[in-house]
Amino acid sequence: MSENNSSSSNTILRLQDVKKYFPVKRDLLQQIMRVGEQQYVHAVDGVSFEIEQGKVFGLVGESGSGKSTTGRLGVGLLEPTEGEVVFEDVHLNNLSGEELRKMRRYMQVIFQDPMASLNPRMSLGEGVGHGLKIHRLVNSQQEFRHRVSEIFEKVGLTPGDAYFDRYPHQISGGQRQRAVIARALVMQPKLILADEPIAMADVSVKAILLDLMVQLQREFGLTYLFITHDLATAKYICDRIAIMYLGEIIEVGDIRTVYTNPKHPYTEALLAAVPVPDPRFRRPAPMPRGEIPNAINPPSGCRFHPRCPIAQDICKTEHPRLLEVPGQAGHMAACHFRTGDYIHLDPGPLINMNVAMVE
Ligand code: ADP
Ligand code: MG
DSSP states (O other): OOSOSSOOTTEEEEEEEEEEEEEOOOOHHHHHHTOSOOOEEEEEEEEEEEEETTOEEEEEOSTTSSHHHHHHHHTTSSOOSEEEEEETTEEGGGOOHHHHHHHHTTEEEEOSOHHHHSOTTSOHHHHHHHHHHHTTOOSSHHHHHHHHHHHHHHTTOSSHHHHHTOOGGGSOHHHHHHHHHHHHHTTOOSEEEEESTTTTSOHHHHHHHHHHHHHHHHHHTOEEEEEESOHHHHHHHOSEEEEEETTEEEEEEEHHHHHHSOOSHHHHHHHHTSOOSSTTEEOOOOOOSSOOOOSSSOOSSSTTGGGOTTOOHHHHHOOOOOEEOTTOTTOEEOOTTTTSTTGGGOOOOOSOOSOEEOO
16 A cells, blocks of 8 residues: 555655554553453554655644654654665664664654753753764864854844853743754754644744744755644645544645545545634534544544444445545545545545535
């Protein structure tokens, strides 16, 4: 179920049928009695995708769908239970700890909580530039200070030198997130994993930070693996997106195609839930009630079937493969009735996607 079976030459990252299962902690009694089968959280369950150099690839889905785990697997912060992660033709699975550590320089991470990402006891300059020293990329303290100050200016912390000696608690939340972006950039990475990078910022700063990330991506020709639960954010920054549900990719394609022509009922439901700017207009919210089921015992067949408005019996038993939408190269979905074997029996668009007037 690969998104692309043949790698194009400018693929920077490729995940091939990657799985990550976490053992569920057993309670004390179970441990003492040695009873109960060991259970696993199927956090990521057979995910494949490729990211092209210089592009922004989005992972979108509800909380718990496996976005962060997929991201961490992609940059070698987690080891897959199964499958392959290939960064620039290097199979990360085969690397020793030391080789992987060296490789990490090229794969930087921006997490959502800047306070947790910055060491409160280190000055901003020392904290942001830490990696330069670890990887011995500077020869003197003077050069170090210069490199870090330069990056501060790139992320809008000006004058850069003035920020070097400050501490994380002395600046605003928005400025801290800029510093975290600077910490990734200073390493001159090839790939940046941005895991909900603006989720914790004040509403007033969100758009500014997003613009900054777009501008930096263009200026440095960066590649982002961009994680968000928010489709509006994804639409703004991503070239391609993959929609995740319970550890699987259920739809993937160019952002415009997925947005205007979603194929999976779950994608349709997510899109319908995106707020529209004019409050007089509201889309009907077709997302069926019910929580995202747990990832220890995912539903049989299509994992979305218990919540799906068009599910039929087949959906309870047969797992739909991620298949190309007929006539739309690069756009794939996993739904029996939209791309699969039962496409000729399509029960129809039961979800009304038209914009409805609300009094
Ligand atoms: P998302 O980022 O989409 O919210 P995550 O990748 O964080 O999803 O989590 C996917 C699933 O894996 C969730 O059910 C979560 O509870 C579980 N999970 C994530 N990390 C661990 C871990 N270290 N140990 C056990 N379960 C985990
Ligand atoms: Mg997450």
